[in-house]
Amino acid sequence: MLYELRTYNAAPGKIDALNARFRDHTCDLFARHGIGVAGFWINRADPNQLIYICTFEDAAQMESAWAAFREDPEWQKARAESERNGSLVSSIESVVMDPTDYSTAT
Numbered sequence: 652m653l654y655e656l657r658t659y660n661a662a663p664g665k666i667d668a669l670n671a672r673f674r675d676h677t678c679d680l681f682a683r684h685g686i687g688v689a690g691f692w693i694n695r696a697d698p699n700q701l702i703y704i705c706t707f708e709d710a711a712q713m714e715s716a717w718a719a720f721r722e723d724p725e726w727q728k729a730r731a732e733s734e735r736n737g738s739l740v741s742s743i744e745s746v747v748m749d750p751t752d753y754s755t756a757t
Contacts, residue, residue, distance in 0.1 A: 653713055654689070654756065655705040658744040662737060666699050669739040673701070676729035681705075684720045685712065713747070 661669045687706035694700035707713035750756045
């Protein structure tokens, strides 16, 4: 199992729109393309920061899932419509993680 920790810094005033896009579009598209999600969180110290963890079988599955997601016309439409008044995200950080041999994550 492979995990990806993703941190999105919302553009000023856009965290609600970013959450709506995930709630209304992105989560269903992730499932369609085999992108598992362990959970979503808002950083208490910075409420404009959305953090989530994706799960994948391995690196090859991660690469193919993200490629299929990015190419999905439904995602492209949802992204374009949600960003009519500007980008929802000012920056994204991605950290790919392998569990240790003593991790409780499987």
